[in-house]
Structures are given as C-alpha cells and as structure tokens.
Amino acid sequence: MFYFLSKILFYVFMPLSLIIFGLLVSLLSKNIKYKKWGLSFSLLCIFVFGNGFLVNEGYLAWEIPSVEPAKMKNTYDVGIILTGGLILNKQAMPSEIFTEKTADRFIQPLRLYKMGKIKKILISGGTVDHFIMKKDVSDETRKVAQLLEELGVKKADLILETNSRNTRENAVFTAKVLRLNPQVGNKLLLFTSAYHMRRAEGCFQKAGLEVDVFPTAFRSRVDSYTLDNLLIPREKNLHEAYDLIHELVGYVVYKILGYC
Helix, strand or coil: CHHHHHHHHHHHCCHHHHHHHHHHHHHHCCCHHHHHHHHHHHHHHHHHHHCHHHHHHHHHHHCCCCCCHHHCCCCEEEEEEECCCCECCCCCCCCCCCECCCCHHHHHHHHHHHHCCEEEEEEECCCCCCCCCCCCCCCHHHHHHHHHHHCCCCHHHEEEECCCCCHHHHHHHHHHHHHHCHHHCCCEEEEEEHHHHHHHHHHHHHCCCCEEEEEECCCCCCCCCCHHHHHCCCHHHHHHHHHHHHHHHHHHHHHHHCCC
8 A cells, every 4th residue: 555655755845746746736716916926836846857957966966976996995795786778678579578668677787797796696676566657568577677688798797686676575575585595695786777776775775785885877968058958947857857857756765664
C-alpha cells in the first residue's frame, strides 16, 4: 500500500499539477483577489520550473559530486547497479537492446570493471507494473546483464537481483543476495543517478550495507548565462524540474518512514 500511495503523492507536487491548480483557482473563484492569486501562482510556477538556470542550480545543489576513476585507490568486490530507465520500453526482437536515458548507470560500472576497479557487478531491479504508472521493461535487469556480457563482462562476474520495485527494496533484497553469497566479498560500490544517490545510499546503510558511491547519469550542467536560459521557460525544464521534485519528495517520505 505504501508503495502505491507514495507514487501517487509524487504526482500531486509535479509542476504541471501546481500550474493547473493555480489556473483552476483563478477560473473557478468568484473572489477577484483569489483569481489574481491563482493566475499569479501559475505564472510563477511556469517561470520557476521552466527556467533552465534555476532548475540546473537545483540539480547542482542536490546531486552528489562526481568521482574521478583515476583517483580511486580502492578495488571493490562488487559494483551494485540500480536499474530503472536503463533500457527503452520498445517492441524489439530478442537480439535487440535499446538503451534509455539512464544508461550511464551501467556504462560507468563497465568502465571500472575494465579498469580492474570492481571485480563483480550486481544488477538490482524488478518491474513496476501498476496500471496508472509508467511500466518499466519487464526484463530490464536481464537485458542489462546481456548487454554487459556482450561488452566483455564475464557471465560468472554478474549477479542478478530481480524482485525489487523501489530503492528500499533494492537495498533490502541486495543485502539478502550478498548474505547468501558471502564469498563475493563486502567492499561495495554503489551506482545510480547522481540526483538519486542520497536516498539510495541511505537505504543501503539502513539495510546494513556499507557502500562507497559512484554517481552517474548527471542532470546538472555547466551554468549558462544566456538570456534564453535565464528568462525563457521551456517544456524540457518542466520535465527536469518534475524529476528533481519527485526525488526530493521521495527522499522526505523515506526519511519520515526511516527507510534512509
């Protein structure tokens, strides 16, 4: 029940929901004061959440800083990849694999594996299949494993966890897999999107796993001070703002419930 309700909560705070709320207040209220407030609120939301500079500043403040591979001194027993958005949900033949926007989550572990920085790779993630929510690829974890194997990772060095549906379950189920396989070692390196890393690291610590982190799939960029980035709202920035708000709400909910 929590899993379902927490997902619904995210949609309440998305930029489009707030913009529509303001417009409805303006349209339906008979009070001139509230009409002006609703319209002003909607315009403010459009400017703030559609502003490329402000959204980028939000990501710069929230994302965990990058790690330079050349300066890594440790060798890790297991690199843990959290799935979700790695593989495009597209009709395809069995031999076809199309990567999605967070593919960097497995590209960076592959690089470190090739450098000898990690010995094995554990891929954690199941399927989100609620009828009102975006459905993930049903076999994303196995497709990522297939792709990594084709790119040079030994099959014996791949460990799959295919039951988790959210970050807390990623941590809990990964801990179970590692307890059942103590021979793989306990020096762990966690890979997920940079803006998601705070929540993920907290969940793994709560599950009793000490992990170092390697942020990937960065959303933040070098600041741009051009007039269009500073003043003109854009649709893509609304989407970026939604993802950041989604993560902030998720982090707060997990903190309240003691999951991270």
